Amino acid sequence: MKFVRVNMTGGTVDVDGVPQDYAGLGGRGLTSALINAEVPPTCDPLGPENKLVFAPGFMSGTPLPNTSRISLGAKSPLTGGIKESNVGGTVATALGRLGITAIIVEGQAPQGSLYFLRIDETGNVSLIPAQEYEGKRTYELVDKLLEVYGQKTSVLCIGPAGEHRLALASVQSSDADGRPCRAAGRGGLGAVMGAKGLKALIVDQRGRSADPIADPEAFREAVKAVVKMVQADHMSAEVMPKLGTAALVAPVNAMGAFPCYNARQGTLDGWERISGEAMAEMIQERGGNPTHMGCSQCMIHCSNEFVDVDGRFVTGSLEYETIWAMGGMTGIVDLDTIARLDRLCDDIGVDTMSTGVGIAVAMDAGYKEFGDAAAALEMVEELAQGTEFGRLLGSGPDAVGKHFGHDRVPTVKGQSIAAYDPRAMLGHGVTYATSPMGADHTAGNLVGAYLTHMLDPLNPEGQVATSAFLQVAMAAYDTMGQCFMANVALLSPESFAVMSKLIEAKSGAQLEADEFPHALGRRVLKAEREFNRKAGFTEEDDRLPRFFYSEPLPPHNTVFSIADEELDGVFDF
C-alpha cells in the first residue's frame, strides 16, 4: 500500500504509506476523497493547485476478474467540478501488482517542458524528460515506448489535445495488445495532465509486490462465486462477446430513445447500417475480430478490432457511445467513417462523446450539414492542429453553442449527455442532471430496468429511486476497479454479499452489513457533492438544458417531466 507523490514543479518523487483516512479505498472512492480533501475547489483546473490522481481499483491486481479499471481524478476543466473518469486496459493491474494505491501528481512543470513518469518492475519511480515527444499522437508514442521499455509495459498518455489543454482532452490507455485505444475520455483530464507537463505514465507489468490478501482461501472462494455470477449473466456471457456494447443501438433506437441529429429525433434514419449486428458482421467478413480481450484479467471480451475493407486494423473497440456520438448525433450512418473518427479521437486524445456532440451542435447551428462525413473528419483533425475552430470544438459543446448562438446543446455541467435521450428514458435524465460528474451514463444507467420491465421509461414513477440506487452502487463498484459490464451482472443482494466477503478477505477488516455498496457509495457521492458545492455549484446546476423540458422528442413526442424538487431529493440519504 503506497502513495506515490510527484511534484512536477520541483521534479521530485516521494513514496509513502497510505494515510489511515484512505484505508480500504481505491479507484473512484480514493480519487474523490483525495481531491475533496486536498484540492482547493475554486482553483484553476489547469493551474498548479489542481492535482491529478491515478488510482487503480481496490481489487485491481488481485485474482478477481474484470478489475482492470483505473480511476483518474482531478478538478475538471470541462465541468469546473470534481471529476472521476475510469478506463480499462492493463495499467490498473500493473499498478496493483506493484502495491501502488495511488499516484498523485501535483504542481506544474516549468512552461514548455514535458516528462514521462516511469515505474519499473521493482517499483522505482522516475521522471524522465520527454521533450522530443512533444506533439506526438498516441499510437506513434505508445509504439515507441513499447520499443524502448519492452512489450510488458502499460501506458497512460495524452496526445496533442492534452498538450493543447483542450477541455475535451482524454487520457488514453494501452490495451492488452499495447494499443492506446481505451480512453479516460470524460471531463478533460488529458488537459490536466498536459498542464502538469506529463506526457505519459509508463508502468512495468512485471511487478511482484502486490498488497497481501489477508485471507487468501476466503478470497478464492468468493472469486469463484463472482465468476459463476458473471458467467450466468446473459449480457456478459452472450451479448457482449459477440456484439459488444454496440448491441444497444437496436433496442435503444427501437424504444425511440436514440438521440440523433443533435437530439432532434429519437430514431435514426438508416440506423441498421451502424448497428451492433451490422458491425459484427462487417468485422467478421473482413477478417477482423469481433470478440477481443481489451483489458487485463477480462472474462467478458466485449472489445472488438475494427478493420477496413482490406482487413487492416483501424480502431479498437468501437463502442456504442462512439457510434452514437459520431453517427447518430451527426447523421453519419457509415461505420467506416465512424471508425476513422474514433481512431482519430484516440490518436489525438479526445473524448469521442463530447467531440461528436460538439460536431452535432455545430451542424445543428448550420455550420455544416448533418451527415457530412468529410466535414466531421476535418473538424476532428483540427483538434490536433490547434486551429481556431479546433480550439473551439475542443472547449466543449457549450462553447460551440455559444459561438454559433445556438441553444440546443445537450450537456449538463458542460459535459455531453450519452446515447439515451432523457425525454424517452426519464431515468437517464435524472442521472445526467444529478451526477456530480455532469451528464454521465455510467454513473447510473437504467436501460436494463427498462428492457426487463422493472420500469416504464416514459413514466416518472420510480425513476428517481432507481437512478439513486444505481448511482450509489456504481460509485461503490468504481471504487473496486470493477468494469461496468461485470457490475451489471452483480447488482443483486447476493452479489453485494459476495463483494463484501471479497473486501473483508482482502483487507482483513470486518464490514458493517450496509457497507457495500450502500454506505461506501454514499460516502463517495457525498465527498463529490461537497467538493462541487464548495466550487460554487447549486441545485440549479442539477438540471437538464431547457430544450429537454420544452421540445417533444419524436416518435413518442414526450418531454423530460421529472420535477426539480424530485431531482433535488436524489441524494437525500
Place this chain on the structure above:
Amino acid sequence: MKVTVRLYGTWRQRFPGYEPSEGIEVEVPEGATVRDLVTLLEIPEPRQVVVIAGGRVLKAEDKMQRQVPVDVMQTIGGG
C-alpha cells in the same frame, strides 16, 4: 394470423438463413401473446428475450396485433 418478426442480437444466429431486411413470418393464433410468440420461436432463454413494437417494450401478456411487426431483442444492462 401472420406476424412479421425481426430478430436482433445473437438470436439471429439461431435461425439459419435469416435475412435481416425481410425478418421472418410467424403464424400465431388470434389473441396470441408475447409469451406465446417467444414459445413458438423456441428460444431457450425466454427470460432474456425483449419484444419491442411501436417504440414500447411489450409485456409477456400483451397480445400480438395484426400487421404490427415486432422486434425480438435481448436484455442488456448498458454499455
